[in-house]
Amino acid sequence: MPDARIVPTDRPPAEPARLVDDFTPALIDVGAHHLCPGCGEPVAMRLAMEALAELELVRRAIVVFGIGCYTAFSNNLDVEVLQALHGRAPSVATGVKRMRPDTTVLTIQGDGDMVSEGLQEVLHAAARGEAVTCVMLNNGVFGETGGHMTATTVIGQRTKNSIDGRDAEYHGYPILIGDLIARLQGAVYVARGSVHNAGAVARTQKMFKRAFEAQIAGAGFSFVEVLTMCPTGWFIPTPEGPDYMTQTLGEVHIMGELKVDGRIRTTEELHDDNVRKQREMEDALARGGIHP
Amino acid sequence: MPDARIVPTDRPPAEPARLVDDFTPALIDVGAHHLCPGCGEPVAMRLAMEALAELELVRRAIVVFGIGCYTAFSNNLDVEVLQALHGRAPSVATGVKRMRPDTTVLTIQGDGDMVSEGLQEVLHAAARGEAVTCVMLNNGVFGETGGHMTATTVIGQRTKNSIDGRDAEYHGYPILIGDLIARLQGAVYVARGSVHNAGAVARTQKMFKRAFEAQIAGAGFSFVEVLTMCPTGWFIPTPEGPDYMTQTLGEVHIMGELKVDGRIRTTEELHDDNVRKQREMEDALARGGIHP
Amino acid sequence: MSTVTVRGTVVIDVDACKGCRLCIDACPPQVLVMTGHEVNARGYRYPQLLAGCTGCKACSQICPDFVFQVYKYETPMEVPV
Amino acid sequence: MSTVTVRGTVVIDVDACKGCRLCIDACPPQVLVMTGHEVNARGYRYPQLLAGCTGCKACSQICPDFVFQVYKYETPMEVPV
Amino acid sequence: MSGGAAVGVTISRAPAAQSGRKLMTGSEALARSMIAAGCRFFAGYPMTPFTEVLEHMARLLPASGGVCMNAESEIEAVGMAWGAAATGALAATGSTGQGLSLMQESLAEITLARLPLVVLNMARGQGDYFQATRGGGHGDYRHVVLAPKDAAEAVELVGLAFELTTRWRNPVVVMGDYYLAHTSRTVEIPPPRAPSVPAWALDGSSGGSGAAKLVSFLGSYKQRDDVGYNLADHYRACAAETKAMVAGVTPLAETHHVDDAEVIAVAFGTPARFVLAAVRELRAEGARVGLVRPITLFPFPSAALAAAASGAKVVAVYENNQGQMVDDVRLSLLGAVPVEFIGGLSLDDSGFGIGPELEVGEVRRRIEALLGRGTSGA
């Protein structure tokens, strides 16, 4: 017997209403994909595609894919796609952009692809100031191979080949790639977003747009990192993904803009900002609430 | 007819005197090498070897060589040597150190080897906090192949494949590798020296010692960059090497310590320091001299 | 009996859902609930809507499987609960 | 006739020299001079010492070809120039 | 533990015991037999089906006093193994297809550096035969290549690989595939060996002696009066060592029913098991078919093959690729018997080389087709 409280959701409403968000985001040909339940990568893909659409870049975009779970989208988009090898997308994007300077070129890579296998590719491309946008979906694991340690895995994080948690002594420290890129003169826009909740999604969407705008302006290299949930590679139930992420990866790879208009803010500075804001908030609450 | 003013220098003095510096530095088996006249690399090699000797590390050191002109020294030392491929020394050094934690392991690499071909090797090793010391001889060119552009070549520098000078638009910007390494948590000591004059040589010597001391203490990864003259690859007369260097490479890759005891100083900060000191000096001179 | 303001609604492509529950936690007015025992064609439980949707897109923006279409009503409605 | 204080001296391995002149510019008291026309066995001009060496090692530390041995006298000498 | 590991996420601490008869996947058998053979350093980067071995090594090796590095890339993995090998530790690395291609520069030059190294080539299908047997890198080096048919043989061949690499100071490749990694069976891990440290190994202590050790792919000539390396001598010496190794390593092959066979099938690794099943079926029906299974792919068991095929009407080569070993078969027979390629890459969408064409009935049909012809044609 159907629950009486349930509102029917099998068809568009009869009342006058405006469609504000569609199933399959613009440019993703087919909604179905075989990524895991609760994966954050499709959400990030949606953002990248929507930003292209909003800036009207669809007919001049070329997306270069790395190899990771996100590769599932490489034959699934309604923009032109070039599939690169694991780690190599930034060089491939360079070749594309140099021959087609009028296109908007972006890469879709993972932390394993970009920060492990292909670290020097992205750094060299950034140093060269290639007018491309590199996108990194950071879940702190090689998701596709089954949840192994990458160069962004945070200390203590349990992975399939660091089963007692990443131990700094044995495995070293995670690389905050955005901080490295920000220091390169050829990089003009560097940001770290996340998809753990709707607010983060909205902020990340803006980052994509700014990055593409920087590219169109020909200013240089732009970079967007997006923290994405990987419940499978983290060995946790899907609904815990967002919280696990904010408490592990998100504590180290802190969300924010790391370089805008030549001004660099380090991840530590973002962290200190967050702490300060938090303290101000608490103080204000202690004083009896925030009065705008 | 011999010049009467010339002091004989064909044998040790007859008067009581103390030998303070020998021809061939300690640990370099044979003085003769086929590097070019005026090359700065043998000088840097001398410093590395002397620092090992002074810290009494000779019987526990393993030196891993990259590929560049300095490779001429890889079969010429009286410390153990392992020859690595172009760009790969940091990983090779990692394998050595992990199996022989009681040894002092250093790499000798060039800018081409480390910052072009093998950029990710050194960054990953630093992030892992491997207790090895990576040494980079920076002349801003692939010396051995004949003076081609590397990832550290400065803007405007003329090389054999950037014959009108490195153009930021076309070739991008140089990488200040020390700044990147300093930002990695596994790196504990990061410094940039030079061999353009005796003062610089002495300062650089200290950097080597500090780096090895950090390694022995097991604190983590250490890094010493040394700016070296390459008159051949710069297409200049040999005596102009030191001045050319200070005016080109040295203006961008500024000498100084970039990370000591967890404290990071960026190259810009070193630059600002220099400017400030210079100004103070000028002010003092304008005021009538420096009074200690 | 009280009422709730309804500013929007969603269409749910039930068979596209993989049951991850991200939408449930993401919905600000908490008007999405998972089915109890019913599963979709792929064997997953899926979300259902209660009255009170605001059309905020939080569900559609976080759903990894693009299950939602979100509509905003031209005029909000008061609905009894 | 004036004198100069000599605190040290060098031995020069002439045939090891490649004639780069780095030592000439590096010597603080400027007591190294290049030969005029004489060349060594490898065809290079090479440095010679004038009176006034301080034994400072600047030459030996910058010479890429390890041409110098540097001595410090136990007692400095005054030498006429 | 067992086939559960093949299913997906199994994270657990291994029991301490490392020898004895047990049920385990091929990947675990590879890991445990490497450790038993004395391997003390392993480095790798995940790629199916190599990943599975890496996981076991990451779990088991540190507990056995060794080091397992989760390298950031295949190139860094082989570099790390190179460094470890230079200290005299038995070292291994490996990968799958793409990853091994990335290692080719290092695999070529580590051979000239005369360092022992075991390389696991956990392939997808068998399309990497040329790469393994000819050396995909530059220059004239060769690696011994061993191709086990299952986990039990893998255990033996891993032991042999470490023996050979130590003896010849030349990398040895062990070639497996997805089936080997993922199939569980009963295996017996031999008791642990403790290898000795060779005289050339680096430990720093020869520094300052006037004869400090040097390990270099450019040769180990130290400068005295002369400057530079003596490359010509070094390459000549390496070529001589390679020749000696090729002559000194016994080529291995297994033969089944070859004595009176009209059709001799040739296959290696897992596919040879499918071919054997097909041959058995046909034999049971009276057909004169046999199988030669090369176990050393390099040196290739040419003499054994030529002997087995001497009375045959046709030699049928089955590989899970478009035809590579078939060259070695032809080079072994030099026209004495006609050689037909009956293989082909069998792929499903996983890309792991486990497609539907690799099937006993299909293999059988391809052999039967030749059987008819062989009989009529000869």
Place this chain on the structure above:
Amino acid sequence: MSGGAAVGVTISRAPAAQSGRKLMTGSEALARSMIAAGCRFFAGYPMTPFTEVLEHMARLLPASGGVCMNAESEIEAVGMAWGAAATGALAATGSTGQGLSLMQESLAEITLARLPLVVLNMARGQGDYFQATRGGGHGDYRHVVLAPKDAAEAVELVGLAFELTTRWRNPVVVMGDYYLAHTSRTVEIPPPRAPSVPAWALDGSSGGSGAAKLVSFLGSYKQRDDVGYNLADHYRACAAETKAMVAGVTPLAETHHVDDAEVIAVAFGTPARFVLAAVRELRAEGARVGLVRPITLFPFPSAALAAAASGAKVVAVYENNQGQMVDDVRLSLLGAVPVEFIGGLSLDDSGFGIGPELEVGEVRRRIEALLGRGTSGA
């Protein structure tokens, strides 16, 4: 300009003219003929003797409206070329030994991506024959391999390489060596060609059409109702294309004095010129010797060789390596004529593969030794 470039530091702006008969080094001839053939993208990393070509391209290509990237590594160089090729521009890259080994992963997979690319393999010696002809990377791909004997032939073969790579959407390798790069001679650069942009090339404009283009080594299947790539289909299609290419490319070889020859020498590239001189000397003295010089190393000119050797008593293979092409010679003759290897790596301390054994007198002696035997033995 001339041999001066072989001497060392020559930095100068090129004169604008790019065609006509001129005296130039092989490296300049390679660069100019690539540009004339329509090459518009080049990327490389210095390594002798590839460096020399890179220098010329860096100087000449931008002036011709193209892009030359001084890539930070060989892997990045081939990646950049991959991207450029995907836009439909004629692209080339290359390297020497080590550098090409590093490119093997990309060279394997760009073949499956069905992109045209010309690869300059400027080798040190000829030890990279296996790597070039078998593909040193993983999997079943093959590249057409062209081996010019000098700068003049290099100009022709560069033109052919761009033609073939465009026609077959498969990389084509042009193999040279230090001699080719550094020897000056008179060459004629053909007039420039302006290639058209193929339909599959990416330029962004098909986005939003519902059928946006896809260039992928996993296949170009777009998802509709189904998810994932169809690898099995794609690999099958690639194998069929390779087969068609191998059948469609005419194997090239040059023969000298083979008609009545008792000893047929086989050699390619620069060493073939030394062998030819030796053969001429011997012929002048009445010895019945001949030469077959394969120009396409893949597909190998087996039929031409077999025809030329049909009356010979022995076939003598000279390579500047420890014996690699000799396999292809044996595979061509399948025992019909005895095959002897008379080559060997000739190296001096430069490591550039220009050692003293590569000398007419030495080659002559090795042929003579067989000549005696050939006469007595047959």
Place this chain on the structure above:
Amino acid sequence: MERELVMSGIGGQGVQLASSVLATAAFAEGLEVQLFGSYGGMMRGGATEAAVVFGTDAIEAPPTMSSAWSVILLHHEHSAHARACVRPGGIVMVNTSVVDVPVDTPGVTVVDVPATDIASEVGHPMAASLVMAGAYVAATSLVSLEALTAAVAATLPPYRAQHRELNERALAAGADAVGRDLVPAWPSEAPASGARA
């Protein structure tokens, strides 16, 4: 002597666990065993199949097979291959709670087991494969029921130990649902346990 088993189902039915338990039990009884599991990616509802060979001597059969002595069908989807495998003289066990295709290979013993229903009764539908394993062992005496029960504990990873009792109940319920020795795996002189070890 070799006995093959192909077990087929969809993701979530526990096919890989059940085949592991069977293999572990056989190994414990001294049999030679070979097990290869395949599964179609991460998605629930994808194909999953296990090929097991039990033998009295070292096993030479390839890891996957197109002909088998026994087949267990958990689900009809993706089951075509498994159904085609069974050969005359063999046995097919069908999860009648779910499977809606008839099995009618001539010369084959078909045993019906409402495994998913039994599993639900016992406590969890995912235990359906273990119910079948229990039934299979009862019907074939391939291994002893005791060995099978003991294998559950040995096979489950530590973090799943809490499910042990449930799983053991599933085995027992399966064994009770069919007759004993319907199609004995081994000739009577070959003992089903112990002696071969």
Place this chain on the structure above:
Amino acid sequence: MERELVMSGIGGQGVQLASSVLATAAFAEGLEVQLFGSYGGMMRGGATEAAVVFGTDAIEAPPTMSSAWSVILLHHEHSAHARACVRPGGIVMVNTSVVDVPVDTPGVTVVDVPATDIASEVGHPMAASLVMAGAYVAATSLVSLEALTAAVAATLPPYRAQHRELNERALAAGADAVGRDLVPAWPSEAPASGARA
């Protein structure tokens, strides 16, 4: 018809430049030319050698040779190979200012030129090879002296243009130091310039 030249010296004597000038001159006169220079690394005093082939038809000779029609010796060090190359009927030109080994191959014309002394007189010892080139052309008529002189300007890189006049003087001084047509390169019916183009 092919005429080989091996020119040997040590670094700093200008061997590579002089051989380039000869090759450029021959090319300008319509001859086929091939030139391969080798040199032992960067060190001054290292071996340096150039192998040049001049031909009336497309050249088939290999880039390096062990037998040559003509040899120019700038220095005795590292000259063993060059000295061994010359064959009967050929010509050897010796820089007598430096070379201290006798050349006495039978059937070979030996021409002595104190090239380093002449070069020093003209202005720079590094011009010794050009002095020899001038003498060689005078003695062989391989190309015209005009073509040789013109080739200097064409061969020098722009940043060395200031040395042009000096170099041209060295060529002329060399040509004046020896007799004309001592060993003609070409049979008299083959003209030394122009017509072959």
